[in-house]
Amino acid sequence: MARSFQAVKNFLFRFVNRKFLVFLFFLVISGVFWLITTLNETMEKEVTIPVILTNVPKNMVIMSDGNDTVRITVRDKGYTLATYFYTDHIKPIVVSLPSYIKSDEHASVSQAELQKMVLQRIYGSSQVINIKPDRLEYYFVNHNSQKSVPVRFAGNVHAERNHTITAINITPKNVTVYAPQKILDSLQSIPIGLFNMSSITDTVRKDIKLQRMKGVKTVPDQVRIEICADRLTEKTVEVPVETINVPDGKKLRIFPSRINIKCTVGASQFKNITEDDFKIVADYNSLTGAVGEKCVIRLVAVSEKVSNARLEVSEVDYLIEQ
Template sequence: MFDKRNIRIYYLRTLEKIRSFLLSRNSREFLIFLFFVFVSFCFWLLQILNDDYETEFSIPLRMKNVPNNVVLTSELPSELKIGVKDRGTVLTNYMLGQTFYPVTIDFKDYESKGTQVRIPVSTLLKKITGQLNQSTRLLTVRPDTLEFIYTKGEAKKVPVKLQGKIDLDRQYYISDVIYSPDSVMVYAPQEILDTITTAYTESVVLENLSDTTHRRISLAKVKGARFIPDFNDVTLMLDVYAEKSVEVPVRGVNFPPDKVLRTFPSKVQVTFQVGLSHFKAITAEDFFIGVTYEELLNNKGEKCPVKLKSVPRYVNHVRLNPQEVDYLIEQQIIFND
């Protein structure tokens, strides 16, 4: 560890070595060499900058006087890209010293042209060239046409829907998809608004999911429309498949009052897959196997095919055993009082 006295001695010795080096003959010759190198570089740079070059700059773009009741559903770009040609000294001044002022568009000038407005950039050239040196040539302006779309209050609420590819681990399935919010407001001119029935998310790819997943996903853009909010919090509820079987009675549908359907067997085994979270809740009463009187009248075989008329939510891969049953239509005697 150095104390203050040792630090001072070390500092003085270092200064003495630097001074001795600078006063030496070799040092003077080196410094003179560096000076001429610097002067040569300056002449070279001036010669280079005197040539003509092409480059590109950005000019901010703004819109003013937008009424409070107007919603821009397709906004202007934030800047214009201009390609110019001039001497290197002038271009260097643009890069280092000159600041371009925003090119401003007055909404009132285009309000009478409808809800979809196209502005040729040629109408803005005076505002652009006014900021350039007289020797500067304007070569290109990008984009060459400006467009904005707006609406004066036309809006409606539409549901949100997820789009994309979702890959799950084996034995897992999506038991529910929760959107927050489940619907959003869409603003657009009426002719565009009439074509929008759903707000779709941007396409997502989710692989090897094995647990409930939360994602904030932006909504897919629609030209001329604006969604508020423009994102959605999507929750994918995952569950594990389990297999379950219940016995469901076969019932007659639309039979005359004096006729009754008898089937053999009277019940059909229904086997299905369901998530563990709904395993106990799903019972035989949630299914309905019905055979209509008209179907039996048109039946050519000895047995009657059975079909599920009602299947509960969350149930998949349903199988019936047997798929056909023997049947008998009994005539009943109805006594009138």
């Protein structure tokens, strides 16, 4: 009985295995026919051709970016297009710079010249539908035509509620700019690319590309932005009142002589804020001498590290001594 069961089991296994192999064979055959049919159809694909710039004089700095590839849309049979993607049939376009110089600061490969270069690198059966860019432009300057300029922050940053932006640091602070002399003469700074961020609660660091300007090349072309945020808290500081414009032979006494200032400060700076960060004055010239009059005091200097600084009182008693 056991032998019969084993024999049936072996038979079924061989039968199922044979049917699976037959199914797999026809699946492969149908896939091959589908691929042949598809590749025999005419279609359009975008192909990328590398561009290599050669023979650049040592004293010359190329200003142009982005002319390192040419993208072409090609129409042909599928199997022909496949060779462009899976073989090294398409050779790079080699541009010898001195051959295309048009002026002291400009070289250009025209549309007709570029199209000729492209056609030399594809099969005769292929039809070029589109070329991007349609021409190659190169701007250059002498290596000595450079200037160091500061990087300028451009953007909007906002802290979360009950927080404040304490600093925006840029590294490096200056970059080297290569450009024609007339541009260098008028260039005072290089802005970063537009940068917007809100709800900041802690220090944020980002690498940002500098804003591109035609005819200008910057080294480096990006900087690191560090935005520091801090939680706000209130602090009270007792500050002495200084008297000013007091005539010789007289003395102006203020009561009380020290006044509390309330201000808003970042938590990290709380311990660093002292009376030296403020200045309160009482001006002798503002006194009229009327009975019962009080002396008006003013807050005339406040540290940049605090905000919303205000006097606890704005008038005090005084006494003039001869």
